[in-house]
Amino acid sequence: MPASALHLSDRHFRSIAQLIEGQVGIKLPPGKRLMLEGRLHKRVRALNYSGVNEYVETLFEADQLDSELTHLIDAVTTNKTDFFREPAHFTFMREAAVPSLLKAHSRNQLKVWSAASSAGMEAYTAAIVLDDMTRTGSRFAFRILGTDISSAMLQQARAAIYPRETISPVPPEFVKRYFLRSRDPLCDEVRVVPELRRTTHFMRMNLMDAKYPVDRDVDIIFCRNVLIYFERETQRKVVEQLCSHLRPGGYLMVGHSESMVHSVVPGLKQVQPTVFRV
Ligand SMILES: C[S@@+](CC[C@H](N)C(=O)[O-])C[C@H]1O[C@@H](n2cnc3c(N)ncnc32)[C@H](O)[C@@H]1O
Structure with a gap:
């Protein structure tokens, strides 16, 4: 050519x-x-x-x-993502958000939404952290939804098969517990275990849509590293709409370069630079 x-x-x-x-x-x-x-x-x-x-x-x-x-x-679309990307959010989820949500509500079922889930690593990281919490004393069940506009990314997220080098940020005890290796020694891929895959579902959804087909009592929404690509007015509409799907006291986490949504959406309660609460 x-x-x-x-x-x-x-x-x-x-x-x-x-x-x-x-x-x-x-x-x-x-x-x-x-x-x-x-x-x-x-x-x-x-x-x-x-x-x-x-x-x-x-x-x-x-x-x-x-x-x-x-x-x-x-x-x-730019689909860059990682397991345990911006790990402070997952520490916050474990140490602050989940304990506070469980204390405030009688229902012991948490709903988490990864609202631009790309290849699924953000959703599975949340699933790993929550599952680990349930093994170490906290009593709750959870469901995770991942949505994205890219069909190719959703296909990969549903398959949950990743090149082995992508799990390098995952702590070794979690690699052992939550990932399977192929029996073929030449295959350099890993797969998320079925127990975690069963907690996590993926659906195509455009953040630009006027309505989102998602429950309105979500506990934690991750919407990270996508708002940055939008105009200010689009950011406002998307964040307002996402927040309308949170239950009272629910959390919204945005990417580290997206803390400006605070100035775009009046009335958002900022808990940390990139964590908001309704
Ligand atoms: C850079 S990735 C971020 C993935 C993940 N949230 C993270 O932080 O690791 C951005 C994702 O947003 C998705 N995206 C872009 N525009 C979108 C839209 N209008 N609706 C839904 N997803 C969108 C892209 O397909 C891509 O997978």
Whole structure:
């Protein structure tokens, strides 16, 4: 493919940027053009187009968009995640949030929502910490929901199979208890144990939607490292809507570079720089 085939014209870049911001909320300022070109390239090759501009033109032809949008969203979303990412949140959950929630409510069932769950590592980390708590004295049951817009990420989250190096942040006793190794010595993958997988469910959901099909008595919501991609007004709407799904006293945790939601959403009670309570 000639180098020119990789470059998006201004017009095509703008139409994709508008489409993505309208559908998913993710801003694509001009500085993201190279990134977008690189990511579309793989899809362009898979579909045998002559270049990215032809791909964009075809995309807007009748009936194309519906079938292609999922792939386009998979291509433009940044899915970086880790087990025990920003670990202070999980320490806070164990030491402060869960004890306080259990004390305040008679119901001993906790609901946790990972609202941009990517490949599922955030949801499974929460499941590991909660399961460990139930083995060390606390008596409660829990359910975890993971939602994301990327179908490819949801597929990986449901399979719960990860390259072995991804579990390096997981404490060794948890690796032993919560991950299975393949019997094939050449296979360098691990899988989350069925007992944890049974507590954790994944569903496709767009944070831009007007309504979320989720219970309104969630105890803890993780919405980390996604708000940063949204415009201020979108951040406000999303955070307000997420909070309306928390039970009184429930917690919202955002990413370490997202503490600005405090100034965006009036009335949020800030417990720590990136932890809020309703
Ligand atoms: C960088 S990852 C963060 C994953 C995880 N929360 C963490 O902090 O490790 C951002 C995720 O947000 C998802 N995402 C982006 N826009 C979204 C939207 N409008 N609705 C739902 N998920 C979205 C992406 O698909 C991606 O998986």
